[in-house]
Amino acid sequence: MKTFSYLDRKDNLKKFSDGYFDLIIVGGGINGAGVARDASMRGMRVALVEAEDFASGTSSRSSKLVHGGIRYLENLEFHLVFEALSERQKLFNLAPHLVHPLRFMLPLYQDGRVGMFKMGLGMWLYDALSLFQAPELHEKLSFTESIVRMPMLKAKGLLGSYIYSDAYMDDDRLVQETLRSAASFGAACANYCRAVGVDLDKNNQVRGITVRDELANKEILIRGKHVVSTVGPWTDQLGERFFPGWKKILRPTKGVHLTFEKSRLPMSSAVVMAAEKRIVFGIPRHEMVIIGTTDTDYPGDPSEVSTTVDDVKYLLSVTESYFPGAKIRKEDIISSYAGVRPLVGDSADTAGKTSREHTIFTDSHGVTFVAGGKYTTYRLIAEHVVNHCLKKYAVEDRVRFHRSNTNTPINPLITEDSFSMAGELKKQIIESISLSAKELQWLMDRHGFEALKMINQHGNNFDYVELEALHAIHNTMCLNLRDFYVRRMPLFLAERDHGLARLASLGNVFKTVFSLSDGELNEQKTALQKYIERELAWKKVGF
Numbered sequence: 001m002k003t004f005s006y007l008d009r010k011d012n013l014k015k016f017s018d019g020y021f022d023l024i025i026v027g028g029g030i031n032g033a034g035v036a037r038d039a040s041m042r043g044m045r046v047a048l049v050e051a052e053d054f055a056s057g058t059s060s061r062s063s064k065l066v067h068g069g070i071r072y073l074e075n076l077e078f079h080l081v082f083e084a085l086s087e088r089q090k091l092f093n094l095a096p097h098l099v100h101p102l103r104f105m106l107p108l109y110q111d112g113r114v115g116m117f118k119m120g121l122g123m124w125l126y127d128a129l130s131l132f133q134a135p136e137l138h139e140k141l142s143f144t145e146s147i148v149r150m151p152m153l154k155a156k157g158l159l160g161s162y163i164y165s166d167a168y169m170d171d172d173r174l175v176q177e178t179l180r181s182a183a184s185f186g187a188a189c190a191n192y193c194r195a196v197g198v199d200l201d202k203n204n205q206v207r208g209i210t211v212r213d214e215l216a217n218k219e220i221l222i223r224g225k226h227v228v229s230t231v232g233p234w235t236d237q238l239g240e241r242f243f244p245g246w247k248k249i250l251r252p253t254k255g256v257h258l259t260f261e262k263s264r265l266p267m268s269s270a271v272v273m274a275a276e277k278r279i280v281f282g283i284p285r286h287e288m289v290i291i292g293t294t295d296t297d298y299p300g301d302p303s304e305v306s307t308t309v310d311d312v313k314y315l316l317s318v319t320e321s322y323f324p325g326a327k328i329r330k331e332d333i334i335s336s337y338a339g340v341r342p343l344v345g346d347s348a349d350t351a352g353k354t355s356r357e358h359t360i361f362t363d364s365h366g367v368t369f370v371a372g373g374k375y376t377t378y379r380l381i382a383e384h385v386v387n388h389c390l391k392k393y394a395v396e397d398r399v400r401f402h403r404s405n406t407n408t409p410i411n412p413l414i415t416e417d418s419f420s421m422a423g424e425l426k427k428q429i430i431e432s433i434s435l436s437a438k439e440l441q442w443l444m445d446r447h448g449f450e451a452l453k454m455i456n457q458h459g460n461n462f463d464y465v466e467l468e469a470l471h472a473i474h475n476t477m478c479l480n481l482r483d484f485y486v487r488r489m490p491l492f493l494a495e496r497d498h499g500l501a502r503l504a505s506l507g508n509v510f511k512t513v514f515s516l517s518d519g520e521l522n523e524q525k526t527a528l529q530k531y532i533e534r535e536l537a538w539k540k541v542g543f
């Protein structure tokens with residue numbers, strides 16, 4: 001696969017000013033990435049700009065689940081569940097290194113809202129809506145079986161539980177890999193490039209956008225046939241910036257997650273804590289356990305969203321009520337993260353009820369907007385968005401670009417078969433490299449066969465985290481230490497010291513590749529420290 005690095009960014013900025021594009025995409029979260037991949041695979045000339053780092057918005061702040069959404073069954077939104085379950089199945093094939101099957105336990109209590117029988121029907125329906133293609137079908141467990149499976153679980157009032165299948169993923173990396181795939185089909189993408197204005201012709205129709213290269217503080221005009229906004233929770237901000245008199249369409253809500261060491265909350269499967277109307281998940285992953293999420297109205301600036309003491313207290317109290325024996329305290333929390341759901345306003349009376357369906361529309365100036373929806377269905381949303389945009393094109397373009405074909409692995413080095421074979425290969429190469437078996441396993445889990453390429457390219461001189469850094473710089477357009485710690489590897493979220501013990505060695509990698517002066521390197525380290533302090537400011541408040 002082609003590189004996707006800071007050098008490509010430089011080339012792409014030049015293409016932005018010199019070229020003419022079939023589609024200009026504003027926003028590099030999962031929806032922008034999905035649209036870029038879909039459109040470039042159809043043969044369209046694509047430009048994508050992202051104001052900050054790729055996936056720095058909601059797409060790195062989700063529960064990191066690829067799921068049908070068991071709770072939508074309660075709202076009778078069967079079509080949403082069916083669509084999401086079928087996309088889940090596709091994502092297992094598209095990105096087996098980023099999307100992993102996970103079993104979920106749903107414990108039921110005497111004072112709960114739903115009994116065993118009704119939940120059993122729901123479970124059957126969930127399997128049926130996946131066309132019985134789930135990695136494993138659901139199981140019903142008695143009281144004793146549930147406690148044996150999850151000894152930490154509150155026993156008082158427990159009726160039994162159901163176990164069902166869904167999946168967890170690396171939300172940020174899926175964005176980066178989707179963009180890398182789009183780039184290999186010719187899309188010109190750049191991070192730290194903010195859309196600041198719109199260029200209209202004499203009929204008030206869009207013919208380009210002005211962007212600011214945030215690193216060089218320079219403006220560039222990008223010209224093209226059509227512009228699509230995939231800025232998620234920033235939709236109303238962008239609308240207001242582009243078009244005076246814009247009418248707000250979003251009803252954003254905030255969601256907070258906490259992270260813990262796996263040893264502190266050992267879970268044999270994910271747990272669905274559904275005592276209240278709002279569901280809180282406990283999600284064990286390769287590197288950590290995540291607890292979340294909250295769901296409260298958030299009318300503020302999405303760039304300013306943060307975790308509050310009340311968010312933490314709420315999530316701790318739910319965890320405490322389901323796992324009283326674990327005696328979880330705030331000191332056990334490693335990190336937290338907060339995100340904004342770009343929900344499209346409807347008449348629902350609570351944030352939790354607002355529909356998760358996406359909206360696509362083209363405004364009177366010819367700009368197409370997409371907002372809402374779930375991460376899980378991004379591939380399908382992208383297909384719908386490009387089809388919608390094509391309505392604005394000349395007939396010959398519509399014919400030329402009509403076929404969407406994104407059902408192929410996003411990284412050709414990592415197909416489902418090759419991913420399972422990579423484990424076998426590990427045994428053969430472990431003797432010849434300086435990594436430990438555990439470190440090699442980590443690389444293989446995250447990169448499949450591409451791990452071998454990483455080792456071959458950079459030799460035996462680096463430890464596995466440094467190899468990750470080199471990979472991130474050359475293949476995911478990672479430009480600084482903060483973006484590496486926060487989105488390329490889960491150091492900030494998963495490690496007790498947020499990975500800061502590795503700062504000197506990782507700093508050296510960045511310093512060498514980017515030829516940074518000592519002062520520039522220190523600036524990057526300070527930016528990382530500030531980020532951590534801001535995200536975890538609630539830890540300084542006594543409670």
Ligand SMILES: Cc1cc2nc3c(=O)[nH]c(=O)nc-3n(C[C@H](O)[C@H](O)[C@H](O)COP(=O)(O)OP(=O)(O)OC[C@H]3O[C@@H](n4cnc5c(N)ncnc54)[C@H](O)[C@@H]3O)c2cc1C
Nearest residue numbers: 027029030031051057058059062063065195232255375376
């Ligand atoms: C707490 C929470 C939990 C969730 N959990 C799940 C889950 O487990 N599973 C699931 O399927 N879905 C989940 N979702 C929903 C899912 O995460 C979102 O639907 C999805 O990430 C939205 O992606 P997006 O690309 O539309 O927006 P974003 O990821 O926010 O991307 C928009 C991008 O636009 C950029 N931008 C803004 N202004 C400009 C500008 N002027 N110029 C250029 N770029 C700009 C931003 O920097 C941002 O990167 C969750 C959402 C939240 C908030």
